[in-house]
Structure formats: structure tokens, C-alpha cells
Amino acid sequence: xxxxxxxLTVFKNSFKYCxxxxxxxxxxxxxxxxxxxxxGNALSGYISPEYDFEEGEKIGIAVISETNSEHxxxxxxxxxxxxxxxxxxxxLTALELLEDGEVNIIVGTDLSVTRPPVGNLSTxxxxxxxxxxxxxxxxxxxxxxxxxxxxxxxxxxxxxxSVVESPLGNRVPGAIDYYAVTMLVxxxxxxxxxxxxxxxxxxxxxxxxxxxxTPVSKPALIGGLLAAATVxxxxxxxxxxxxxxxxxxxxxxxxxxxxLLTLFGVTLFSQVFAIFMILLLKSPNAAMGGMQCxxxxxxxxxxxxxxxxxxxMNNVFQYSPNSLAHxxxxxxxxxxxxxxxxxxxxxLFVYSAVLFILAFLLGKRRISK
Amino acid sequence: MIVTMTDVVKRYKNQTALDHLNLTVKQGEVIGxxxxxxxxxxxxxxxLTGLTNADAGKVTLFGADKLGNDAKRRIGTVPQDLALYETxxxxxxxxxFGKLYGVHGSMLKSRVDETLEILGLSDVANKAxxxxxxxxxxxxxIGCAIIHKPELLxxxxxxxxIDPQSRNHxxxxxxxxxxxxxxxxxxxxxxxxxxxxxxxxxxxxxxRVIADGGVAELTRSVIFEETVTLEVKEPAPSLPExxxxxxxxxxxxxxxxxxxxxxxxxxxxxxxxxxxxAPYVILGVSAKKATLEDAFxxxxxxxxxxxxxxxx
Ligand SMILES: Nc1ncnc2c1ncn2[C@@H]1O[C@H](COP(=O)(O)OP(=O)(O)OP(=O)(O)O)[C@@H](O)[C@H]1O
Ligand SMILES: [Mg+2]
Numbered sequence: 001x002x003x004x005x006x007x008l009t010v011f012k013n014s015f016k017y018c019x020x021x022x023x024x025x026x027x028x029x030x031x032x033x034x035x036x037x038x039x040g041n042a043l044s045g046y047i048s049p050e051y052d053f054e055e056g057e058k059i060g061i062a063v064i065s066e067t068n069s070e071h072x073x074x075x076x077x078x079x080x081x082x083x084x085x086x087x088x089x090x091x092l093t094a095l096e097l098l099e100d101g102e103v104n105i106i107v108g109t110d111l112s113v114t115r116p117p118v119g120n121l122s123t124x125x126x127x128x129x130x131x132x133x134x135x136x137x138x139x140x141x142x143x144x145x146x147x148x149x150x151x152x153x154x155x156x157x158x159x160x161x162s163v164v165e166s167p168l169g170n171r172v173p174g175a176i177d178y179y180a181v182t183m184l185v186x187x188x189x190x191x192x193x194x195x196x197x198x199x200x201x202x203x204x205x206x207x208x209x210x211x212x213x214t215p216v217s218k219p220a221l222i223g224g225l226l227a228a229a230t231v232x233x234x235x236x237x238x239x240x241x242x243x244x245x246x247x248x249x250x251x252x253x254x255x256x257x258x259x260l261l262t263l264f265g266v267t268l269f270s271q272v273f274a275i276f277m278i279l280l281l282k283s284p285n286a287a288m289g290g291m292q293c294x295x296x297x298x299x300x301x302x303x304x305x306x307x308x309x310x311x312x313m314n315n316v317f318q319y320s321p322n323s324l325a326h327x328x329x330x331x332x333x334x335x336x337x338x339x340x341x342x343x344x345x346x347x348l349f350v351y352s353a354v355l356f357i358l359a360f361l362l363g364k365r366r367i368s369k
Numbered sequence: 370m371i372v373t374m375t376d377v378v379k380r381y382k383n384q385t386a387l388d389h390l391n392l393t394v395k396q397g398e399v400i401g402x403x404x405x406x407x408x409x410x411x412x413x414x415x416x417l418t419g420l421t422n423a424d425a426g427k428v429t430l431f432g433a434d435k436l437g438n439d440a441k442r443r444i445g446t447v448p449q450d451l452a453l454y455e456t457x458x459x460x461x462x463x464x465x466f467g468k469l470y471g472v473h474g475s476m477l478k479s480r481v482d483e484t485l486e487i488l489g490l491s492d493v494a495n496k497a498x499x500x501x502x503x504x505x506x507x508x509x510x511i512g513c514a515i516i517h518k519p520e521l522l523x524x525x526x527x528x529x530x531i532d533p534q535s536r537n538h539x540x541x542x543x544x545x546x547x548x549x550x551x552x553x554x555x556x557x558x559x560x561x562x563x564x565x566x567x568x569x570x571x572x573x574x575x576x577r578v579i580a581d582g583g584v585a586e587l588t589r590s591v592i593f594e595e596t597v598t599l600e601v602k603e604p605a606p607s608l609p610e611x612x613x614x615x616x617x618x619x620x621x622x623x624x625x626x627x628x629x630x631x632x633x634x635x636x637x638x639x640x641x642x643x644x645x646x647a648p649y650v651i652l653g654v655s656a657k658k659a660t661l662e663d664a665f666x667x668x669x670x671x672x673x674x675x676x677x678x679x680x681x
Binding site for chain 1: 418419420438439441442444446448450451452453454456457461465466468469470471473497513514
């Protein structure tokens, strides 16, 4: 009871404090909107020209096939999607095509996907399509095993195809559709460094010290600060989101709730990460430095900005919070493997939970000692 | 006894901030903690309020040796540095800490109004301290610590760097709140403040209390000499010898027209000295009585403050 009251008191006060600095708020809102605009429009031609869609252009998928024949199930599926161009070839040629940018991904006979180190919208769409296919074929297999009629799965196939096609039917997607997602995820991660200010003020500053001399319950204090920082960052993220949609016309798909939930997952993660870092390092400055480094690395390895192939490490990097969020969001826009999307989304929240427990244990021992 | 600190030791890496500190605070008093920079005044407060743990020694508050929430609720702490939300209004600041101390509802509202009134901040209640003068900020800093009517109020140099008017306001406030029954622990660099508001003084240096008592008592116990300086028109060579015979006089020097007479403290012999010097035509007299400042200097070999103006 008292804990709940303290939580609300701390939450309300910190939230009010976050929004009481007008100049700071303007900066926080203007920066993301600007960066998406700059990357998505003004600079798109310079940064990654080969990834911009042009009228009539198709997404290339190389399908490895020993017989160079179209007669496999994947080929049949892909043929239904008219923005996709399928090339049947052998492994070596496929790698050359990928290198030259002729195709966006390679699909092996076992449905394994090889993607270029640099992410972009076409790659995301191609991967989503193959993901959908694996999901459908798995469903088919089960249906056949159970003696059901695979034809009953037709609606599922059709809806998957239409998910891929609908956004592209309206207009030609451009770099901004890619950057809006990756940048918003990045911005929400960096919002954690703003959260640091909230935690610094609430726990480490002179004001924080004064707070700790009151009989406030510590879990309520940490929770209240976290809630205020998270809600503030989420509101900022939502404003950017709405702006990208309404002003830049970014396409966010049909499953907005899933996109918003994922963005919330990212927001929560970055704030918990901030509180963890500040309690671990006990110094707001050190935490700021540490966080910035780690977030840059996580953003960087999540792909899409520079051409560096991390090779085997890519398998690890796909579990970076940014990559998890990308998987779910692109998946929900262009149709992806539901199972993987859901497990990635869950993983994002698991990260936050684990970090929060660690932060709490650290806080119990370290606050003000 | 509200507070007892017994042989408290606090070390930082290569620094002993508290070195077997012994301090007690009695119910109803205003105790002054006086000491130069780095004496350990703030550190003792941090230990008292649970912001840091002592390495050794024993601390009791209100008879308990653990600082629980009940004890915290009975204490109000005004930190040395401003501890406010600069962009929230004065009212919001006081209200917030009031709630954390467990004051809610209509009680909270009336207490906030009362606190603003006491500290002369009613007119600026809805303004943010970001725009306040130094003195107003200091007063708000105090407001956040008294909203819950604590039994023990700890003030760590509450008047640093402010105008005389705000300073007077704060000193009067301390006297008043003490009259209403609040025990006060008052930390300062300013001798006159301590003399004005405190009933007892503890002088601290290098982490320990080196003197403890009433202001006059302390001065007497530490200062053994007083000096009278006379300017005499035509001092005769025999003058020093005559003066030295006066009771209590320890030395007498004559240089040109200046006669310096040193006596044991409180010997009350000025009239007699003047009488002897009168025939040689006295142009000027100055007597220097021992002050807390001297006591401090004698005890620590240090000036109390590094070069700040001293007047109220
Ligand atoms: N967090 C800390 N880390 C390291 N040393 C510290 C820390 N806090 C205080 N000290 C040291 O402990 C000693 C006592 O400091 P303290 O702040 O208690 O002095 P003070 O009497 O309050 O001085 P002032 O009048 O300047 O406020 C100083 O030498 C200071 O350098
Ligand atoms: Mg101090």
C-alpha cells in the first residue's frame, strides 16, 4: 500500500520533471524526426543507392536448385508474388549474384537463407517471404501427416502473399521505409541515455541523496523512476512514429499493435539497461559512456548502415535487441515467420526482466553507499 | 539523548573523514557543529542520515541503533548543496518531499502553504527555483526538509553564499522552530551564526570533535590571554615597568607611541592600566576580547574560513 503510493508519487513527480524542461523536449522530439528525414530522403541516394526501389524493379531471390528447374514448391510459391524475381542457380553463381547485388538473398535447398551483410528493405521483404513459405510448408506437412486436406491451407497462403503485396501495391517503397524502422528502433535505444538523467537525478544527485534520506521504499523509488523514464521515451517514440507515418508516409503494415508493442519492448529495454548501467558503474558519466558505446555497437551490428560482413558472428548478432525488434517489425509489416517473431518479441521482454532483476539487486546493495 | 555518535570512523580511499568522532545531540537544543573545510561535518551528517555507512563506531538515533523508516520520518535534513527539482515549482518540490515523508491529502496542502509562508516563499510558490535568487533557493531547500514537522532538523551550512536578508530570515527561522520544540543540528563556518542561534557548540577538526560546550565557556577554557593596545603621546621609559606591576599583566611592549599590554583572560585590569598611562596623554585605546574565532584558531591553528567576509 505505502509502496504503491510511493511509486505513484515518484512516477508523477519524475514524469512532470521530464516534461518541465521545454527546450530539452523540443530537442528530443526534433532530433529523431530530423534524422529519419535526413537518412530517408535527403541522403538516401548517397548512402545506399542500390537499395532504393524503383518503378518496375523486382526483388531478386536466388534459389539453389540442382536441376536448375522451377519445379519445386518454393518456386511455385514465389511465382505467385509478382514483385519477386526468382533465379534458379547453383551455389557459386548465386554467391556471385549476391555480391553483385543482382539478388537480395539466396535460399538453399534446406530453405536456409544467406543475406548480404548490409540490410535494406528488399532484403527484409525477401526474407519475410521465405519465412512465410517455411511456415506454410511446415503447416502443410503437419496437415498431411494428420491426414487433413492441405487445400484447406490455401487462405493462409493467400493472406501471406497479400501481406507482402499490399504495401507495395500502393506505392514504391523507398529507403525511408527501411530507415524509419531501423532509426526508430535506434532512437528508442538511445532514449535510454535520456533515462540516465532521470535516474541520475532520482538516485545519485544531491536531490537523489535527499530522496534517500526520506522513508521512501526503494523498490517504489526505482520502479517509479523507471516508469516515468519509460513512458516519457515511449511518448517521444510515438510522436516520431506518427510523424513518420503522417508526414513521410512510411508504411507500418496492418498489424500496428504488434509494431507498437515491439517499440514498447525496445523502449523498456533501453530504460532498464540505463538503470542497470548506472547502478553497476555508480557514475552517471561512466554509464553514459558505456551505454553510448554499447548502443552504437548494437545498432551497427543490427545491419543496414555499412558494408561489413561479420561472418559467423551474424548468428550471435541476430539476438541483439535491435535485431530482434527489426525481425518482429519487418515481419509484422511484410509477413514473417510467426513463431520466430513471437519468440524474438518475448526475448526482448525477457532481456528487460533479467536486467531489471540484476539492477534491482545492484540497487539494493549499492544505492548511496 | 536524540543522537549519539560514539567513536565513529569513516574512511575514504586515502582519507580519514571521521576519526573516532564522538557527538551527542540532546532533546530541545540547537547544537552548532563548527569546523573548517574538510573537517568532516557533512560526512557526520551523511552517516547520521544513512547516506553512507560508518566503518566503525556506534550511532544511535532516538534510542535505536538502526536507522529505520520511523527514525527517518522524525528527521529533516537540509543538505549543504541545493537538492531540488529546478524546473518544478516551489510548491511541487515541497509537496513531493512531503508525500515521501508520508504527509498526504488536505494535511499536505495546509502544511505546504504553511511552509511556504514560514520561509517567505508564498509569492513565488508556483515559480520554478531555476529562476530564484540564491537566498530563495536556500529557503526552498529548507522547506523540503520541514514539511513533515521533524523532531530533529539537521542543517548543513544553510546560509552559504546568500544575502544578509535571507540569512537573517533563516537564522530567525531556526530560533523559532527550536522554540516550538524542534531539536536542531546546525553546521556552519560562520562564527556569529553559531553564537547567535546555538546553545552549544562542537568544534570539529580532522574528523574529530576537539571542543564541546557553551560559547562563553568554550572561549574561556581555551583563550588564556587578552590584549589591550594604547596609543600614548609621550611614553616615558618607565611606563612598561609600571604597567607590568598591574595584576594579571603578562607582557608590556612599547614601540614608538604604541603600548601593547597582554594579560591573562578575564583579568578585568583595563581601568587600572589606563589610570597608569593617563599622565602620558592617551590618544587611542583598543581592547581585543577573546572570541570563538580565537578559540578556534587556538584549538586548530586554522582560520575558520578561507578569506570570506565575516559580518552579518
Ligand atoms: N565521497 C567522498 N570521497 C572521498 N573523500 C571524501 C568524500 N566525501 C568527503 N570526503 C573527504 O572527507 C573529508 C571530510 O569532508 P566533509 O565534506 O565531511 O567536510 P566538511 O566539514 O563538510 O567540509 P565543508 O565545510 O567544506 O563542507 C574531506 O577531506 C573530504 O575530502
Ligand atoms: Mg560540508
